[in-house]
Amino acid sequence: MKALSVVGTRPEVVMAFPVSRAVRAAHEGVLVHTGQHYDEELSAVFFEELGIADPEYPLDAANDDSPLRMGSLLADLRDVVDREEPDALLVYGDTDSALAGAVAGAGRELAVVHVEAGLRSGDPSMPEERNRVLIDHLSDACLAPTTEAVRTLAEEDVTAHVSLVGDTVRDSLAWTRTTAARRSTALDDFGLEEGEFVLATVHRAGNTDDRSRLEAIVDGLAASPKPVVFPAHPRTVRRLDEFDLLAAARAELRVVDPVGYLDFVHLLDAADRVATDSGGVQQEAFYLGTPCVTMRDRTEWTGTVERGANVLVGADEAAIREALSTEWHSGTADGATGDVSVADRIVEAVEALVDDRA
């Protein structure tokens, strides 16, 4: 079997890494990086740290939010598919790269597989939410991380084959957590004590492109009783600067460049809590048992909120302050994944699908 994986951003690399490894152990794997985020800080470092071979196809999708990006991505991906003729095309999560991959593969002689299928935040104004729905409905197989995601797919009558495989990020973390604890010097580098700081990330356009939301977030974080380390996404730094908020942010928070994946996981593991608008960070915090304060109005990881591990505070200064100041006991992930890894289950599901179609 030949399986082609499409990734384009750091969360996709984190999801694809255990799957790519499991595919290559038994089959032919081909990796395409669309270049949606392919600068050193946001992506290349992930390949290095996770020991992933360089992508066979490093494309260079424009690193901007223009709708034209979709057109060029699609054309490039169709060329790759024509050339490689894979049996399966795997896409991960909810980015434009994942959507372009699904569109490029749909209706062809191959199985389109969506890993991390069936998640919904219920907020159609988020581009990621539109991508999730479209990808699920374009795919031949939807591999779901949670039972709730399976239910959602059934409710939406997706025609794809649906199976519950678990969350690949959990597989990734099993390796990364111990490796990070051994190799990362981030706590010392930033002069931090375990449990005595808050980790923050903000990069969603809905927060960064709206001055009042961004200001409320900075003010809410600034009210934290514990120091806040803020590895800031380049988009966020640009907006803080444009909105004249950068000096205030630097005065109140420890604004640093984005950190590598091992350092990030180590900081997340050691933080008293994390304040974020990222999807991937909510997931990782849940598995690491770090309480998560989510600066969004909705989340696609609803189970983490139901279990008390995650609290939604929007971009509300008072709610952020309260969530950072009050003691609350975080719920934890349920049970172990068992002895079969999520990545192995994914490979089995793809093999079965490809066999069925042969």
Ligand code: UDP
């Ligand atoms: N991350 C990282 N360094 C940072 C910030 C985040 O390695 O400075 C990792 C984080 O652990 C997670 C991923 O980047 O695996 C999340 O990426 P992002 O927040 O850009 O995307 P989202 O999950 O919101 O789509």
